[in-house]
Amino acid sequence: MNKKPIVLVIMDGVGRGDGGSGDAVKVANTPNLDKLFAERPYTWLKAHGSAVGLPSDDDMGNSEVGHNALGCGQVYSQGAKLVEESIASGSLFESETWKKLVANCVDNGKAFHFLGLLSDGNVHSNIGHLFALLRKAKEAGVKSAYCHILLDGRDVPATSALEYVGALEDVLAELNGGEYTYKIASGGGRMTITMDRYQANWAMVEAGWKTHVLGEGRCFATAKDAIETYRAETGCIDQDLPAFVIAENGEPVGKIANGDSVVLYNFRGDRAQEISLAFDRKDFTAFDRPGYEGVQFAGMLQYDGDLNIPENYLVQPPVITNTLTEVLCKHGIREYALSETQKYGHVTYFWNGNRSGKVDEALETYVEIPSDVCPFEEKPAMKAVEITDAMVEAMASKQYDFLRCNFPNGDMVGHTGVMEAVVTAMEYVDAGLGRILEAADKYGYTVLITADHGNADQMTETKKGKTSVRTAHSLNPVPFIVYDNDNDWQLKDGAYGLSNVAPTVVKMMGIEAPECWDASII
Numbered sequence: 124m125n126k127k128p129i130v131l132v133i134m135d136g137v138g139r140g141d142g143g144s145g146d147a148v149k150v151a152n153t154p155n156l157d158k159l160f161a162e163r164p165y166t167w168l169k170a171h172g173s174a175v176g177l178p179s180d181d182d183m184g185n186s187e188v189g190h191n192a193l194g195c196g197q198v199y200s201q202g203a204k205l206v207e208e209s210i211a212s213g214s215l216f217e218s219e220t221w222k223k224l225v226a227n228c229v230d231n232g233k234a235f236h237f238l239g240l241l242s243d244g245n246v247h248s249n250i251g252h253l254f255a256l257l258r259k260a261k262e263a264g265v266k267s268a269y270c271h272i273l274l275d276g277r278d279v280p281a282t283s284a285l286e287y288v289g290a291l292e293d294v295l296a297e298l299n300g301g302e303y304t305y306k307i308a309s310g311g312g313r314m315t316i317t318m319d320r321y322q323a324n325w326a327m328v329e330a331g332w333k334t335h336v337l338g339e340g341r342c343f344a345t346a347k348d349a350i351e352t353y354r355a356e357t358g359c360i361d362q363d364l365p366a367f368v369i370a371e372n373g374e375p376v377g378k379i380a381n382g383d384s385v386v387l388y389n390f391r392g393d394r395a396q397e398i399s400l401a402f403d404r405k406d407f408t409a410f411d412r413p414g415y416e417g418v419q420f421a422g423m424l425q426y427d428g429d430l431n432i433p434e435n436y437l438v439q440p441p442v443i444t445n446t447l448t449e450v451l452c453k454h455g456i457r458e459y460a461l462s463e464t465q466k467y468g469h470v471t472y473f474w475n476g477n478r479s480g481k482v483d484e485a486l487e488t489y490v491e492i493p494s495d496v497c498p499f500e501e502k503p504a505m506k507a508v509e510i511t512d513a514m515v516e517a518m519a520s521k522q523y524d525f526l527r528c529n530f531p532n533g534d535m536v537g538h539t540g541v542m543e544a545v546v547t548a549m550e551y552v553d554a555g556l557g558r559i560l561e562a563a564d565k566y567g568y569t570v571l572i573t574a575d576h577g578n579a580d581q582m583t584e585t586k587k588g589k590t591s592v593r594t595a596h597s598l599n600p601v602p603f604i605v606y607d608n609d610n611d612w613q614l615k616d617g618a619y620g621l622s623n624v625a626p627t628v629v630k631m632m633g634i635e636a637p638e639c640w641d642a643s644i645i
Contacts, residue, residue, distance in 0.1 A: 127609065129628060130518065130570045131527040132559060133193070134552055135186060135466055136534025138577020138599035139167055145583030145593070147542060148533070151549035155557035159572065159604050164614045166644060167600035170576045174620030176201035177245065183278065183596040185246045186466065186534060187391055187473050189575030189621055194474030195446045196625030196640035202390040203245040203252075206423060209438045210255050220421045220435045224384040225263045227419050234267040235260050236379050238335060238398070239388035239423075240313055241270075241287045244278025244595065247318075247391040250287055252423070254294050256388060257305065261298045269308035269377030270295070271335040272346065273317055276361025277538050278595045280584070282354070284361040288346045307346045308377030309334045311366035312359065318394040321464045322409075324496050328397045329410040334366040336415070338375030342368045360540065360594065381416040386437070392426030392477070393468060399426060399433040427472070430479055443476030445637040447625040451525055452483040454634055459517050460487070462529040463506035464494035469575070470529045488523070499536045500544035504551045507532055511555035515562045525628065526568075529575075530555060537578035540592040545579050560606055569610065569631065573624060574601035603627075603644060612645045619644050 140146030148156075159165065172180030175188040176198045188201045200208065209215040228235045237256060240248040253270070260268050270291060274284045291307065298305040311317070317331025333339040343349040349367035353359060368375050379385060385402060389395045401407055402420040421435040451458060460470045471489050472479055481487040490513055492506045499505065507530055514528050532548035539545070556572065563570045577597030584593040603624065605612050612631070619642075626636045626643040636643070 127567055127569045128524045130568050132556060132572045133529040134533055134574045135529050135531045136537045136578030137574040138580040138597050138601045140580030147545040147549055147579040147582050151546045153549060153553035155553045163604055163606055165602055165604040166614050168603050169620040170601045171598050176204060178204045178207055182245045183598055184576035186469050186575050190469040190473035192621035193624050195443055195476050196622055198622050199443055203249055206252050206390050206438050215437050216259050218437055220437055224419055224421060225265060227384045228265040233383045234269060235265045236269050236383055236385045237388055238271040240275055241272040242275035242279045244275055246278040248389045253388050257298060261303060266302055268305045271308055272310040273313045274361040274364055275313060281360040281540060281592055281594050284350050306376050307369055309368050310346055312362045312364040314362040316366045317398050319397050320393040321468055323464050323494055325409045328401060330366060332401055336379045338368050338378040340366045340368045342370035384419045387422045390423045395422060395426045396432050403433045427479055445639055446476045448475050448482050452486050456524045458487045459523040459526040461490045461510060461513055463492040465535055466529040466531040467491040470527055500539040500541040503536045503544040503548035505532050507551040507555045511558050514559055518562045518566050518568060533579035538594050540594040542582050545582055549579055570606040572604040614644055
C-alpha cells in the first residue's frame with residue numbers, strides 16, 4: 124500500500140508523435156517531460172477506438188470518452204457506437220420521442236429540422252446518422268425537412284466541408300421531389316456559432332439562434348456558394364467560417380418556426396447543452412429569443428441526465444456505475460479536482476461517468492478557473508499558470524488523498540492548427556508539470572502523468588504528397604508515467620488503455636478494485 128497521496132496530471136491532447144517537424148510535443152522545449160521519460164517508469168496507453176468504447180479503431184478518441192475511461196476503470200459503448208447500434212436495431216425509430224416528432228410533422232403539417240455538426244469525425248456527430256434520420260423521416264411521410272449544418276474542420280481535415288456538403292446534397296436530391304422539400308437551410312463554422320460549451324461564450328449560441336431560428340445573416344443560394352465565398356474573403360478554415368442563411372427570392376428557405384420538430388443530431392454532450400437549453404427551457408435567460416413560443420425538440424442523446432438536458436432524446440445513454448470517485452468515497456478518500464472552464468466538466472462530470480454534482484460533498488472539492496474568451500492561439504498559456512498555482516496550494520494543504528487536474532493547452536491550442544502557438548502551449552504545460560513535481564518532492568506525493576488523447580503530437584498530415592495543417596485529434600497512444608521517489612513501482616508488460624488508470628490508482632492505495640474494472644498497470 125502506498126502511504127502517500129496521489130496526484131494525477133492529465134495533459135489534454137498530448138500523445139506520442141513521430142518526432143518530426145509537425146510534432147509540437149517534440150518540437151517544444153519540455154525538459155521536465157524529457158527527464159521523466161529518461162528516468163521514470165512509463166508505458167503508452169491506447170486512447171482511441173475500442174479502448175474508449177467507440178465503434179472501430181479508425182475512430183479518434185476525444186476528451187469526453189477519454190475522461191469517462193480514465194475515471195471509470197472500464198469501457199462502455201459511447202456516443203457514435205450507441206447511436207449506430209440504435210439505428211441498426213431500429214430502436215431509435217421505435218422510440219416515443221421519434222414517433223412524436225414525426226407525428227407533429229405529419230399530422231400538423233410542421234417542418235422537421237436537423238441541426239448538428241456535418242462530418243464523419245465521430246467525435247460530436249456522424250453524417251451517416253443524419254442521412255439515416257432524413258431517410259426515415261421521408262419514409263414516415265414528413266413532407267418538409269431542413270438541415271442546419273455546422274462545419275467541422277476540427278475532427279476532420281481543416282478544409283473538408285465541401286465534401287460533406289456535397290454528400291448531403293446528394294442525399295437531399297434523392298429525397299426531394301413532388302410534395303417533398305428537403306433542403307439545407309443555414310450553417311456556419313462550429314467555433315463561430317451554436318457549439319459553445321461550459322457557458323464560456325453564450326454569444327456564440329445566440330449567433331447560432333439568430334441564424335437557424337430567425338434566419339438572420341448573410342444569404343446565399345447554396346451552402347457551397349457560402350463556403351467558397353467566405354474562404355475567398357476570409358481565408359478561414361471550416362471551423363471558423365461565418366454564419367450563412369440559404370435563401371430563395373430573398374427569403375430564408377427554412378427558418379425554425381414555432382411548433383416545428385427539431386433534432387440536434389450531435390451525440391456528444393458538452394457542445395450540445397447550451398443550444399438545447401435555448402430550445403428547451405421556458406425560463407431561459409442567457410439571451411433574448413424574440414417571438415419564440417417553443418418547438419418539439421430532442422437531442423440525439425440526453426446530454427446531462429442529472430440536469431435533464433434536453434428533456435427529450437432519441438437514444439438512451441449508458442448507465443455508468445462503479446466509478447473511481449464512488450470507490451474512493453466509499454473508503455473515505457478525500458478528492459480534489461481542478462481545471463479551467465474549458466476542461467472543468469471533464470475532470471468532474473465526465474470523470475464521474477456523466478454525473479453532475481458530487482458523490483460525497485464532504486469528501487470532494489472541485490475548483491474551476493474561468494477560461495479566457497479569446498482565440499486560443501492568442502493566449503496559448505491559457506490558465507496553465509493558475510492551474511499550477513492552485514494544484515501546488517492544494518498539495519501544500521495536505522487536505523487531500525487523491526488530486527487530479529487537467530491542462531487543456533495541448534488540445535485547445537492544438538485545434539487551432541497554429542504550430543508556433545501549440546509549441547508555446549506545450550512549454551507552459553511542461554513548466555506547470557515541473558512545479559507540481561517539485562511540490563511532490565517537498566510535500567510527499569506520488570505523481571501520475573497521462574493524457575486523454577493525442578492532438579498536439581500531430582499538427583500536420585500528408586495526403587497524396589501534399590502536407591497540410593491538421594487540427595483534429597490523433598490516433599496516437601498517450602503516456603502513463605509514474606513519479607515516486609519512495610516506492611519502486613513495476614509496470615507490467617501488456618497492452619493497456621485509459622481504463623487501466625483507475626485500477627492502478629486504487630492498487631497503489633491498497634484498495635480492492637470492483638470486479639467489473641480492467642486490470643492495473645502495476
